[in-house]
Amino acid sequence: MAAYKRQFYPGTTTPAKNRRKVMDPKVKLKKLRDVSMDDVVRLMGHRNPGEEYKSIHPPIEEGKEPNCPIRKLVEPIDGAKKGDRVRYIQFTDSVYFAPISPYQRAWMYLSRYRGIDTGTLSGRQIIEVRERDLEKLAKEMIDNETFDPALTGIRGATVHGHACRLDENGLMFDAWQRYIWDKDKKEVVYVKDQVAIPIDRKISVGKPASLNDLKKRTTIFRADGVDMRDDKEVTAYGLRIHKLRTLGGYQPFNVKDV
Amino acid sequence: MLSESTVEYAEIPLPEVEIFSNAMLSAETTEKVLNALEPIENIRQINMTGEGIPRNLNSGPGKGLPNNHSERKTITVGGREVELKYLVGAFYVELDVENEEMLDEAVGKIRSACESAMPHGFSLSVGRYSKYRKTLRDYR
Known part of the structure; x- marks a missing residue:
């Protein structure tokens, strides 16, 4: 019997192909921007950049682990080894051709990462991981092609807006205005962290993509798209x-x- | 609707014009639209709908902090100050007209006022979209 070859998603149209692409862990997602690690930490607001990671249990190597075959079998992720807290990042994706939507985020996360807990809601997707692993994951997710500055929001609470019309600058509605439109640079700039606490510097996440580009990148089926x-x-x-x-x-x- | 109506119910179903914007409007554009509608005769009242913007953060670890949303501000309409609490997405204009000609004329004026003030486009339709007489809810 031939070995089972993993399949991801059926279909021949662009959104179907894109769904396959984001779910396949062998495909490296395109990196579109480079937000520094310190800025990612500021955007999430769980700790200050440079601050030590807080821990909830002693490092696994120190403590006496019970004699458990599963624990021997499973290699713990970095943060678990060190005893980090579990923290989160949450993304909101607009229905207007955002590069990805919450449900596919869940598929993507579960297919690409270990040691995570993710939850899907209509317009947002939370992901919970040990802190130092979360930071790496968050940076990847903000930098790569599944993030669009105008149509993806980093929102810990009050996420409402994914199904609202876009505003005059083409940004998704945010009641807490975590990000603003920089008229001169034509870029989206974060001025608050994910729970809307002001941050002491402006963090640019770059220029939004054009509608044509988004229609090619999206995983969303829409009557006015595919x-x-x-x-x-x-x-x-x-x-x-x-x-x-x-x-x-x-x-x-x-x-x-x- | 944005706030409690400042105008009494008409008790008869006067026509309403729904101006549904293609984009959520900034405070500046909302002000422009309202000021463009202001001189048109036969307008009895204008209601707006949109997405609420809280004054303070209403949940999360920053609960109670000021929100500082740039579009939550006071605008001036026909010399009167109006406090915007919403990012406006649609206007409902009630018209005090007596016949079809008056209605067509007023709708034409509203359409041209909106065309100049709303560059992102809108759809306009005439009908009745809100209450025009008291119901049980008004006696609570």
């Missing part, structure tokens, strides 16, 4: 799951001829 119904394979896959779930409940394997 309609999901135009992708036969994606539609069939959705219908199949729906049918199996409806007819089979928790025993989809018992449903025949679907």
Whole structure:
């Protein structure tokens, strides 16, 4: 029997291909900007740059771990080894052709990273990891192509805005105005951290992408972009799951001829 | 609606014009639109809707801190000061008209006023979008 080859997502249209791309851990996502690590730490607001990591338990090597086969089997992530706190970053993605949407974020995170806990809501996606691993992950997520300055927000609370019309500068609505539009540079600049506490410097995350570019990069099916119904394979896959779930409940394997 | 109506219910369903903006409007543009609508006759009242902007942070570790949102400010409309608490997305203009000709004329004026003040575009429709007489909720 041939070895199982992992599959990610069906379909032939651009959003389907992009979904496959973000989920496949072998694909390195394009880096579009470089926000410094200190600025990423400031944006999250869990500690000050340069400050020691606070810990919630002694380093694993020091403490006496119980004799557990699973613990021997699983290599702990860096932060777990050192006993870091679990902290979070949360992204909000606009429905207006944001490069990625929350549900695919969950797929992407779970497919690409270890030792994480992620939660999906309609417009936002939280990810919880040990602090030092979180910082690396957050920097990657802010720097790479799944982030757009105008359509992705770094928001810990009061995330409302993903389904609102964009404002006159093309930015997603934010009741707490964590980021502002720099008219002269035509860039998006963060002035508050993810829970809207003012930060002492302005952090630029660069220029928003054009609509044409976003339509090529997005994982979102939209009636005014690529309609999901135009992708036969994606539609069939959705219908199949729906049918199996409806007819089979928790025993989809018992449903025949679907 | 933005706040409690300052105008009494008309008790009859007067026509309303819904001006639905393509973009959420900044305070500056909102001021421009309102001032462009202001001289038009037959306008009985204007209501606005939009996304709320709190004065202070209402949750999270920074709860209570001032929000300092640049679009939450006082604008001047026809010499009167109006405190904006929302990023405005739509206007509902109630018209005090007696026949179709008066209505068409007023709608035409509103459309041209909006065309000059709203560069990001809007859609405009005539109908009735809010209450025009008291209901049970008004007697609480």
